[in-house]
Amino acid sequence: MKVEFTRTGPYAGVLSVEVEAERFDRALDEAFRRVIRHVEVPGFRRGKVPRFIFEARYGVESLYEEALNVLLPEAYRAAVEEAGIVPIEEPEIDVESLGKGQPLRFKATVTVEPEAEVGDYRSIALVKPVVSVDEEEVERELAAMRERVAVLRPLEGEEAVVQEGDEVDLAYRVFLREGEGEDAPERELEDAKRDEVTVEVVPERLLPGFAEGLVGMRVGETKDIFLTLPQDYHDASLSGKPVRLSVHVKAVRRKEYPPLDDEFAREVSDFDTLEELKADIRAKLEARVREAKDREVRDALVEKLVDITEVELPESLIRREAEAIVEELDNVLRSMGMDLARYLEAVNKDREAVIREHWEEARRRVVGRLALLAVARKEGIEVDEGRWREKLAELAQVYRTTPEELERVLRREGAYEALRRSVLFDQVVDRLLSYVTWVEEAPAPSEGGEAASAEGAGSAEESSGDAERE
Template sequence: MKATWEKIEKNLGVLEVEVEAERVAAALDKAFQKVVKKINVPGFRKGKVPRSIFEARFGVESLYQDAIDILLPEVYTEAVDQTEIFPVDRPEVDVEQFAKGQPFKFKAKVTVKPEVKLGEYKGIEVPAANIEVSEEELNEELTRMQERHAELVVIDEEAAQNGDTVVIDFDGSVDGVPFEGGKAERYSLELGSNTFIPGFEDQVVGLATGDFKDVTVTFPETYHAEELAGKEAVFKVKVHEIKRKQLPELDDEFAKDVSEFDTLDEYKADLKKQLESRKEKEGSAERERILVDQVGENAEVEIPQAMIDSEVENMVRDFDNRLRAQGMNLDMFLGFSGQTVEDLREQMKNDAEKRVRNNLVLEQIAKAEKIEATEEEINKELQDMADAYKRTPEEIRNILAANGSLGGLKEEVLLRKTIEFLTENAKEVPAEQFAKKTEKSEEAEKPAKKSTKKAAKADDSAAEEQNEE
């Protein structure tokens, strides 16, 4: 087989392939064995028609498409390996020649992984670690712990306010007609949680136990139920009960209830250590994010739309999996939020593009610095996964191999090592100095953006004048 690759523009090129006539004959044989099982010819049992009779009756050309379907994926993969390209999208294939006794010739337009021109990636400034926990931060954490262990106490004399949980009946209608899902009895709703249609909870604030009210709201234009989208609805609401959080006292008894310690002072000391550890991890993650984003911005790369679209789909899948882990799914989320899956994809596009850019740049840095994921490191990763899932490393390896994810594990290890390399070669500066520098950079970008907009408007005006002439 002969294969050549010619780049025609940016990340697009043509893969030209010629396959030997012998392989065409073998593909035709396989196609015949597949087709002959399905045809009926008088005088022959199904699947027993001789090849010569078949070709005389139906023509050898009737086998061509099946033979191409059998042969093309195989030789395309070989051609990709032979020319050492990295496709990132489905190819556009043009079959130029396919006939019995002749070579198979085809061309494929292929979008490939883009080339990356690295910018500065060593000595990138990052804010120095600060794990000091202030008294205010400690008190905020104590308050969160109080709220977590708060009791809901029934309030009889006061009106409902944000943060309260109200037990209500509601009965909704549009133009006087009830709609599905618009009615419930003794429903517990936390005011301020924004779980209901915008405006509903605000109108319940101020009601007292036993109060009735007609709550008027408008469904969002993007509401998942098309028959309700943009419609005004009236809910007849009755308040049965109001419950308010009652925080426990911060004392030794509280410490005993929520921890292994006997005194509040001991508990606070341990809580401070936990906060310091958390700040250290969060600070490390933030410095890595700054590093990766900066080296990504410093590099030059033109990203094919196909790679962005693919990453968006990966993000949607990951989001759905996280929702399922919480007892929801994507359809339920879209219903609650009044969005469509297209809205979600649109929101994810910028992050998807940044992810693709950063991964391409990290991959190029790994090549430039000869960073590799060793077999020992991959085995350690497999062992960690095996321990977590209570399986053997061999079982985990087989599962990943069957899912085509083993290469992804190697890439993950490689990217992590590359980020470690960037961290080791970064330059720490005081957090205040870093913040001021970031603010100056953002301010400097604003006039540039305005100038770009003005230039674009000027170009548009000039184009209009030329069209008029």
């Protein structure tokens, strides 16, 4: 197949394609197999008409339209991939010539990503990332490990008094109050009554004031706890209303934690000593911080690149990216048990308003990609096939398939080029990082001194249950 792309404007061009005669003839064969199922010719059963009789009766030209339906989409996708362009709208296709035993020639007028002009990307300055983990972070990880192996011990007798962090079995009744005073009229909320419920006495997990009211209660004790339901309470008819909870404590259990010693280290890990365990925790935390800092630096580098890039963007390209951002938002909301429709209703906005809110973010995303492509062209960077294969193998493992099958799916779904680009962009950022001028991180603000703002730092760089919360 012969492919030639000619740019005719900032974001327009013509793709000239010639498809081999053999491929067009195979498309004619497929077109005949499709068409003949619906054709009736006297003396033949439907679908059994010989090809030469069909062509004699209707002409081979009657198959051309179906052959184009078979071949054009596939040929267009392959031509786009070969030309290395990314159309952002459906093309206008003009078939110039076709015929049995002849090549198919067509032109596609396409709207494509514009080419960006990038400034002096070799003079970008960034704050040098500092990777550090303090002792408190290590201790928090150890505390989380202790939490996982803690044992709940039932409390009895004099020690059976509720403390924060305990697990408590209780029963309660809820009364809606018509005022704040103790003698205010009230009515019981029958649906809120519980005869057996277990709660963990952690303030942020319970209704405001409920955990505090439980602290100090003894097993067998009944107590009134007066609360005001929060404004975001799950039952809107009760939001902000005062209530009385008549609470009876049935049992209390308290977590017992193992001591932080070598035996603990052996229990929760493959290490023999607590010091070895702490060293491993620190190393893993540092690796996590290093990875996060690396992402931050790479993002900051692209942001700097955007600031020194000039490009004329079609509105359709920005809109498509803004809509993609809104789709991402919808996915996040769904993972939280919500969706975009309910979100829009809650914030009293329509989809278009949210798209417009993300317009500038979308614009910068698009400019960032175009800037990276421009640098790739200037630096002569192409996709490293080794890294590409590593990426395919990594994703194939995630999706439990083979790299070869994944590549076929990517091509079929039109996602092949986007993934190839992601690998290319990583390579471009690696190259840009080799040019970066690193500056030391601004010191923390001191008393009486003026804190260095992010903006100031940037300028310096350039110059250098019902009772439970539901």
